[in-house]
């Protein structure tokens with residue numbers, strides 16, 4: 001397989017499709033990103049990595065980080081987490097408040113903001129440093145000690161984060177946070193504000209293609225936990241567009257409003273694509289188009 005040629009071909013196909021979307025601007029620091037940036041990388045389970053376009057440029061991982069907080073919270077604390085967060089698609093936007101009241105402060109899934117706040121709280125409870133745990137995991141799996149939190153993005157979001165603050169306080173009112181709301185929010189904003197490249201994220205995503213085994217051969221998740229994380233990625237990883245993402249791409253994947261999407265190629269590796277223009281659901285337009293082209297060209301969809 002000529003991965004390099006494959007990446008160029010699928011990126012060309014994506015660029016020929018109409019529509020680019022718009023970069024997120026509700027976090028002001030994200031609006032400064034180059035809207036024409038576009039990169040893609042594939043990492044294989046045996047550690048080879050290939051890339052094209054802006055594949056080595058760090059971008060704000062945002063909600064892609066929720067995949068790592070979930071995996072680390074399960075690795076550290078096991079099934080207890082599922083008493084505090086569900087695993088059904090929400091059918092609502094990622095930052096919606098509406099289901100929380102009728103569902104008594106138990107968020108629908110770990111990837112909507114409400115659920116990710118509970119997972120961050122759990123990881124904080126288990127490790128004492130949720131953002132440090134995520135950053136160190138990314139550094140180790142990507143072999144890149146330069147991966148850092150972008151403090152300007154984290155503080156920009158904190159200054160404009162009224163909706164996340166409302167979600168966190170509402171969850172706390174149901175007794176579903178163990179740590180002070182302010183520290184949960186600070187860790188959440190910081191892990192969302194980690195800057196990493198397509199290269200880094202594709203390398204990190206391999207543990208989900210390897211049934212939970214890390215780059216150094218040690219086990220992060222049991223085979224069953226890895227299956228479960230992949231299942232929740234498929235059904236909830238792209239929010240209320242998860243059905244459309246399964247229809248077009250057919251891979252477990254997690255998007256972020258920084259324009260990144262990390263998808264798992266079970267048994268093969270992981271692929272990350274970055275294009276800052278977003279659709280209505282907050283998913284990268286070029287990213288979905290490129291992954292659609294990838295699975296169409298290769299037949300690597302799980303279906």
Ligand code: DON
Pocket residue numbers: 061062063064094095113157164189192255256257258281282283
């Ligand atoms: O909480 C937020 O709104 C952002 N830090 C992350 C949202 C996000 O990336 C949604 N993904 N598409």
